Amino acid sequence: MKLKTRLTIAFCAVILIPIVLCGAAILVFSQYQIKSIEKTYDIDFSLGSFSSSIQIISRSTERVREQLQDKADTDPDSFLNFSFLQEINSELNEKYSYLLVRRDDEIFYQGTEENVDALFEQLPAYGERDISGSVFIGSEAKALVKQVDIAFTDGSRGSAFIVTSASAVLPEMRMLLIEMLIAIILILIFTASLMALWIYTGINRPLNKLKEATNRIREGNLDFTLEPEGDGEISNLFRDFEAMRQRLKESEEEKEKYDRENKELISNISHDLKTPITTVKGYVEGIMDGVADTPEKMDRYIKTIYNKANDMDRLINELTFYSKIDTNRIPYTFNKINVAEYFEDCAEEVCLDLEERGIQFTYENRVDRNTVIIADAEQMKRVINNIIGNSVKYIDKPKGKIQLRITDAGDFIQVELEDNGKGIAARDLPSIFDRFYRTDASRNSAQGGSGIGLSIVRKIIEDHGGKIWASSQLGRGTTLYFVIRKYQEVPA
Numbered sequence: 001m002k003l004k005t006r007l008t009i010a011f012c013a014v015i016l017i018p019i020v021l022c023g024a025a026i027l028v029f030s031q032y033q034i035k036s037i038e039k040t041y042d043i044d045f046s047l048g049s050f051s052s053s054i055q056i057i058s059r060s061t062e063r064v065r066e067q068l069q070d071k072a073d074t075d076p077d078s079f080l081n082f083s084f085l086q087e088i089n090s091e092l093n094e095k096y097s098y099l100l101v102r103r104d105d106e107i108f109y110q111g112t113e114e115n116v117d118a119l120f121e122q123l124p125a126y127g128e129r130d131i132s133g134s135v136f137i138g139s140e141a142k143a144l145v146k147q148v149d150i151a152f153t154d155g156s157r158g159s160a161f162i163v164t165s166a167s168a169v170l171p172e173m174r175m176l177l178i179e180m181l182i183a184i185i186l187i188l189i190f191t192a193s194l195m196a197l198w199i200y201t202g203i204n205r206p207l208n209k210l211k212e213a214t215n216r217i218r219e220g221n222l223d224f225t226l227e228p229e230g231d232g233e234i235s236n237l238f239r240d241f242e243a244m245r246q247r248l249k250e251s252e253e254e255k256e257k258y259d260r261e262n263k264e265l266i267s268n269i270s271h272d273l274k275t276p277i278t279t280v281k282g283y284v285e286g287i288m289d290g291v292a293d294t295p296e297k298m299d300r301y302i303k304t305i306y307n308k309a310n311d312m313d314r315l316i317n318e319l320t321f322y323s324k325i326d327t328n329r330i331p332y333t334f335n336k337i338n339v340a341e342y343f344e345d346c347a348e349e350v351c352l353d354l355e356e357r358g359i360q361f362t363y364e365n366r367v368d369r370n371t372v373i374i375a376d377a378e379q380m381k382r383v384i385n386n387i388i389g390n391s392v393k394y395i396d397k398p399k400g401k402i403q404l405r406i407t408d409a410g411d412f413i414q415v416e417l418e419d420n421g422k423g424i425a426a427r428d429l430p431s432i433f434d435r436f437y438r439t440d441a442s443r444n445s446a447q448g449g450s451g452i453g454l455s456i457v458r459k460i461i462e463d464h465g466g467k468i469w470a471s472s473q474l475g476r477g478t479t480l481y482f483v484i485r486k487y488q489e490v491p492a
Contacts, residue, residue, distance in 0.1 A: 010195040017191045018184070025183040060095045061146060061162050064088065068148040068160050076150045079160055085109045092162060101150075103158040112163075119143060119163065126157050206234045210241060222249040261435055269319055276308035314389075321382075321456060332376045332463065336487060339371040339413055343406050346384050350404070357392065359400035366407045372487040373413060379460045384417070386453040387480050391419035394478075412466075412483040419479075424472040432470060433458040457482075 068088065071078050078084050079101055089099040089111035098111035102123065110116060122137045126149055137143050146162040206229065213226050222245060228238035283301045292298040321330070347363035354361040384404075391402055397420050405416040424432060435455040461468045461482045472478035 007199070010199055014191055014195055017194075018187050021187045021191075022180075022184055025187070026180060061092060061097050061164065064092060064095075065146045065148060065162055068162070072148050072150045072160070076152050079150050079158065080108075080152070082109065085111070095164075097162055097164040100161040100163050101158060102161070103152070104156055108158065116163075119145075123147075123159070123161060126159055203234070206238065210237070213241065213245070217245065217248065222252060269315055273312055273315060276311045280305050280308045318452060318456070330379070330459070330463065332379060334374050334376055336372050337375050337377055337380075338369075339367055339373055339406060340365050340369045342377065342380075343404070343415075346381060347404055350384065350388055354388070354392070354402060357400075359392065359395065359402060362401075362403045364403070364405045366405065367413055368408070371408075371413060373484045374487050375464055375484060376460075380464075383457050383460050383482070386457050387417045390453050391417065391421055391478070394421040395419060396422050409483055411488075412485050414481060414483045417480045418477060420477040423474040423476055424470070424478055425474060426472075429470055429472060433468065 071084075080103075085099060085101060089109075092099055092111065099109065100107070100111060100116060100120075100123075101109035102120070107116070107120060119137060123145065124135060124147060135145050135147070137145055142165070144164040148160045148162075150158045150160060152158065209226065213224070216222075216224055224245075226238055226242045226245065228235040228242070283305050286292055287298065287301055292301045343363070343365060347361070351361045351363070388402060392400070395402075401420045403416070403418045405418070407414045407416065433454045435452055458468050461484075464484055466482055466484045468480065468482035470478060470480045
């Protein structure tokens with residue numbers, strides 16, 4: 001879940017949950033207090049009447065007013081009996097009211113110790129009461145008054161008043177307010193805690209996973225997977241972190257492969273250097289000991305030493321060029337090259353060397369004499385020499401053959417180098433251009449070589465915008481092909 005969505009839900013919940021719970025609490029507590037009031041004050045009323053203590057008390061004193069009205073009608077002189085008045089006043093006190101009796105224009109009975117002068121001045125006159133029998137007096141008195149008019153038998157007139165102060169509050173109402181206040185506070189605390197826990201859990205749990213993942217990476221452990229959950233901001237962070245972990249793992253694997261290849265390269269170069277150095281050392285010692293005691297032997301010894309020195313120079317050049325490939329710093333110098341002239345020169349140079357080794361070499365050009373390519377002459381020669389050198393190593397026939405053919409392939413020229421060597425198994429063909437790949441490790445070691453010759457060839461051809469591949473048959477030989485795009489003039 002997105003963090004924005006989570007916060008929006010939490011915001012709405014903080015508003016709606018308290019409203020719903022407070023409404024439910026009000027309903028529950030109100031019903032409880034209503035039943036308590038109905039039982040205590042012997043009245044029936046709806047929840048809407050619960051808005052004012054005065055209204056509740058007014059209804060609770062209605063039965064007393066009716067009783068006084070009956071007395072006023074049947075026995076008005078009973079209002080002159082203090083015992084009766086005291087009894088009525090005691091009952092009213094339980095309802096947070098008191099009795100006040102007026103005879104003519106004087107207070108006859110006062111059921112409270114408070115000063116009622118201000119109230120007495122505002123009491124309605126005899127016969128002026130409301131139809132409902134109650135009136136609210138404002139100003140300083142602020143009281144609800146129910147009036148019962150009395151006509152005494154001696155001809156005097158008076159009124160009995162049931163007075164309820166506006167400040168009177170039922171204990172049940174007070175308790176309800178306290179309960180509601182406590183309920184609201186608890187509801188707010190509960191809602192806030194619930195939402196805080198929900199947000200904290202939603203953020204803390206994935207953060208703990210991230211922390212665990214970073215600890216694994218710090219310890220060098222990259223073999224795990226961090227699965228994102230949902231489609232929010234933290235899930236996107238998980239995906240970025242997982243991409244970083246995969247990249248780190250790939251880099252670590254590349255580094256391990258690079259270190260392994262470097263060790264293999266050093267081992268190959270060391271082995272291949274040791275062989276010619278041992279040979280050179282042996283022939284030099286032979287010369288020093290006088291073994292080469294004829295001009296013919298001396299010439300053969302010196303020529304052998306020279307050839308082995310060339311082999312070492314070639315190995316060192318390969319090592320130097322390998323370091324340039326690894327850092328993408330091969331120094332290319334691209335120029336227009338006439339295909340026919342360039343490959344004729346290459347063939348002539350290669351032919352002399354192969355004849356000395358007893359290998360038959362043939363060259364054939366099937367492209368137009370004016371065909372031109374854009375290439376680096378020196379690096380292209382390295383390609384030809386590396387391929388031919390690789391072929392020479394694995395020619396196992398008494399009479400070796402190598403053919404160089406240049407053919408037209410539309411917008412490209414295609415160069416083919418075919419030998420009659422041991423050949424390569426079909427399963428090994430896709431991998432022969434990989435660094436240090438060995439179809440036969442023991443044979444490669446015996447034949448010598450750094451194991452990077454064909455990988456250098458592929459790199460140079462691809463940097464020229466071309467492509468290289470091979471076909472082979474075991475026991476019959478191998479053919480390597482590569483194509484280079486022709487140069488074409490663009491009309492102005």
